[in-house]
Amino acid sequence: MWAFIHKLGSPRWFYGMSAKMQPWFWAAAVLLLVVGSLWGLAFAPADYQQGNSFRIIYVHVPAAFLAQSIFIAMAVSGLVFMVWKIKVADMAATVMAPFGAVMTFVALFSGAVWGVPTWGTWWMWDARLTSMLILLFLYIGVIALRSAFTRRDSGSRAASVLTMVGVINIPIIKYSVDWWYTLHQTASFTLTSRPTMPTQMWLPLVIMLLGFYCFFIAITLMRTRSEILRREASKRWVQELLTDPMLSTATKKAR
Amino acid sequence: MAFTSFSDFLAMGGHAPYVWSAWGVTALLLLASAWHARLEQRQLLRVLRRRARRSKGVRHDA
Numbered sequence: 001m002w003a004f005i006h007k008l009g010s011p012r013w014f015y016g017m018s019a020k021m022q023p024w025f026w027a028a029a030v031l032l033l034v035v036g037s038l039w040g041l042a043f044a045p046a047d048y049q050q051g052n053s054f055r056i057i058y059v060h061v062p063a064a065f066l067a068q069s070i071f072i073a074m075a076v077s078g079l080v081f082m083v084w085k086i087k088v089a090d091m092a093a094t095v096m097a098p099f100g101a102v103m104t105f106v107a108l109f110s111g112a113v114w115g116v117p118t119w120g121t122w123w124m125w126d127a128r129l130t131s132m133l134i135l136l137f138l139y140i141g142v143i144a145l146r147s148a149f150t151r152r153d154s155g156s157r158a159a160s161v162l163t164m165v166g167v168i169n170i171p172i173i174k175y176s177v178d179w180w181y182t183l184h185q186t187a188s189f190t191l192t193s194r195p196t197m198p199t200q201m202w203l204p205l206v207i208m209l210l211g212f213y214c215f216f217i218a219i220t221l222m223r224t225r226s227e228i229l230r231r232e233a234s235k236r237w238v239q240e241l242l243t244d245p246m247l248s249t250a251t252k253k254a255r
Numbered sequence: 256m257a258f259t260s261f262s263d264f265l266a267m268g269g270h271a272p273y274v275w276s277a278w279g280v281t282a283l284l285l286l287a288s289a290w291h292a293r294l295e296q297r298q299l300l301r302v303l304r305r306r307a308r309r310s311k312g313v314r315h316d317a
Contacts, residue, residue, distance in 0.1 A: 033285075106281050109277065222292045222296060230299060233303055243308060
């Protein structure tokens with residue numbers, strides 16, 4: 001186990017391993033997203049109250065799940081980086097932040113658009129919506145803070161600390177619908193209990209959720225690889241990899 | 256199938272502007288993210304390869 005963690009922390013090993021895993025996650029993401037979209041948009045039955053506007057759920061819920069999961073992943077990476085000085089963790093945290101911000105924006109946008117026909121308003125300063133907006137600002141804050149330092153290590157540590165402090169917002173988002181009065185409904189989809197929706201409605205949602213997570217893993221692997229090359233450009237193994245004429249672009253094995 | 260025709264599908268029972276704008280923005284941002292990641296990787300590899308070759312003093316006119 002420790003040997004595995006140690007290996008995972010080596011940029012060179014990570015570069016080779018991610019090259020092998022990446023295509024599978026891309027393929028899974030495309031397949032799941034295509035199937036989930038077709039099913040959710042055209043085959044799932046319309047909601048008896050909301051009609052077809054409920055189909056927004058298939059992009060809204062996965063984006064909102066990811067928006068929060070990515071922030072937690074960044075906080076864990078920040079902790080790993082701060083405690084064990086594992087650079088790959090910091091590189092991953094760096095590339096996760098913009099995608100997390102994008103997912104938060106998607107959740108907010110699709111929620112606002114959904115709000116118009118169902119609540120009669122696109123925005124309310126209630127607990128769920130406001131805490132999600134704070135999450136977006138946290139993402140932007142982490143990205144800005146990281147780039148505000150001349151020394152990379154200082155930026156990494158500052159970003160890690162802000163992420164670990166900011167993660168307190170995640171339980172607030174999660175329980176906001178239970179703690180305060182809010183327009184947003186309570187969770188209609190949990191991992192622990194049987195869904196209250198008909199199978200034809202929640203199965204495409206599960207597929208979309210898996211698709212979004214595969215997409216996130218794929219893009220994180222891809223961008224972490226770029227970040228490794230950028231930061232380790234002067235290392236010998238990178239130089240060898242770059243000058244080896246036998247090897248094609250990105251699919252080279254690390255050893 | 257929840258719709259009777261393709262135009263029925265596009266109309267989304269009168270909810271077309273909401274459904275399609277939410278889905279459209281999501282699809283656009285996912286595609287843009289993937290495209291950006293690919294572009295970043297290609298440009299980086301090109302720049303680093305050129306730099307590595309130059310420092311090695313080997314010329315590959317390819």
